[in-house]
Amino acid sequence: MEGRYRMETQRLSVYYGKHPGVRGVSLPVHDRKITALIGPSGCGKTTFLRALNRMHDLNPIVRVEGRVLLDGEDIYAPEVDPVVVRRRVGMVFQRPTPFPTMSIFENVVAGLRLVGVRDRKRLMEAAERALRMAALWDEVKDRLHQPAVGLSGGQQQRLSIARALAVEPEVLLMDEPTSALDPISTQAIEDLLATLKDEVTIVIVTHNMQQAARVSDYTAFFLDGELVEFDRTEKIFTNPKDPRTEAYITGRFG
Amino acid sequence: MNLRRRYLRDRVMQGLVYLGTLAVLLPLFFILYYVFVQGIGALDLAFFTRPPAPPGEGGGGMLPAIVGSLVVDLIALALAAVFGVAAGVLLAEYPDHPLNPFLRLVSDVMAGLPAILMGLVAFVLVVKPMGHFSGFSGAVALALIMVPIITRATEGVLKLIPWEITEAGLALGLPRWRVILSLVLPAARGGILTGLMLALARGAGEAAPLLFTAFGNPFLTLNPLEPMDTLPLKLYVYAISPYEDWHRQAWGAALLLAAAIMVANYLARRATRS
Secondary structure: OOOOOOOOEEEEEEOOOOOEEEEEEEEEEEOOOOOEEEOOOOHHHHHHHHHOOOOOHHHOOEEEEEEEEOOOOEEOOOOOOOHHHHHHHHOOOOOOOOOOOOEHHHHHHHHHHHOOOOOHHHHHHHHHHHHHHHOEEEHHHHOOOOOOOHHHHHHHHHHHHHHHHHHOOEEEEEEOOOOOOHHHHHOOOOOHHHOOOOOEEEEEEEOOOHHHHHOEEEEEOOOOOEEEEEEEEHHHHHOOOOHHHHHHHHHOOO | OOOHHHHHEEEEEHHHHHHHHHHHHHHHHHHHHHHHHHHHHHHOOHHHHHHOOOOOOOOOOOOOHHHHHHHHHHHHHHHHHHHHHHHHHHHHHHOOOOOHHHHHHHHHHHHHHHHHHHHHHHHHHHHHHHOOOHHHHHHHHHHHHHHHHHHHHHHHHHHHHHHHHHHHHOOOOOHHHHHHHHHHHOOOHHHHHHHHHHHHHHHHOOOHHHOOEEEEOOOOOOOOOOEEEOOOHOOOOOOOOOOOOHHHHHHHHHHHHHHHHHHHHHHHHHOOOO
């Protein structure tokens, strides 16, 4: 049955030292759909997300157990290079992270240029494509060579998205990408998600239940490191099976 | 508490702060002023273009020492930058590396050693095997003084670079070394350059470690494998001499040294700002 989904976790647990941040989560990630991870603070949704492209590798106290399949293959298998995994599974963080010494253009193509792509024309095409996908092209096309730190917060976040898209990942992980942004920028990014899912599979962590309901196709509800319920988003928000899910989405805790 | 008393207290505190600032700056200005007044008279064309003249003869200059200082200091800086920045990167970016406790100990001990001991080390490591004094051995001695300064500055400034930059780079599928080289180090370049300048300023002013390494040389040479003169060496030799015109030139050397270090600092700061 492996390979039915773009990604899939099987009994995935993540430990901080002895403390389990994520416990035995099995979750499918459907191809070219948006999967939202919701739950109260500290429920393990970000920890789970970071396990999907091996971002925990750098922290020696974190231990990952179980399997994470990408196109049917375990990304934690010993022969797998985490660098290759991260090329295929990109990530956008909570706060925008433009590289401070680089221009807008250099930021967008950083993932290509720094692995040796030198062809100016190809870089320019990749930059335009990524910036268009991130709905930023029209705003920055006349100042591509100005410093990226001069952009507004919302623009910087879309730049971070463009930068992640430029390396053409199969899956894009987003860790509360709008939590540091104003409502208008948030709107821009939510609109963007709807168009992006034709090309990439998206997993998004969000604190904002309305956001999950608006943008996602599937929703997973986490509590205390465990997956409580996973289903189509409309099902989760209209007719959840678990009483804890219902309590959360109706605002009774969290 | 009433408002008037708060204002009064604010004034008094401000006054104390200004007074303290003045107490620090005054000696500095006095030194610079004194060096300037004593040294400016010695800075004529010959000072920059002529080799030294025997005492009492007049004329003569510092050309070999000026050139020697440039050559020795730049070689020292290049050597120290490679090792110092590399050590700083290891300490800051790989905090769990098994080599680090040892590295930190060595760096701290080196930073505390008297400069003349570094001259001794360079003497044993370079002068003895080569069989003669050389500008290069002087550069090694100065580099040993510079390395711990650069290591500390690099480590400190790298730790200030947000971890998010590293994560963002890794999430693009870049290898760790590439992230450090192309994203983290450029973001820290201002601080690293300041560290290099501090180290250069420290090394460029040293005479003691050069006494039995670079040794000094009254003749102009560009070859770092020969003995070389430097400004602090010349300053030392001329200052303890009994000759009036050598004293004058020693002051000139002091002024030139101070000015060169200040200009280098200023240029480095300007370069990193743009």
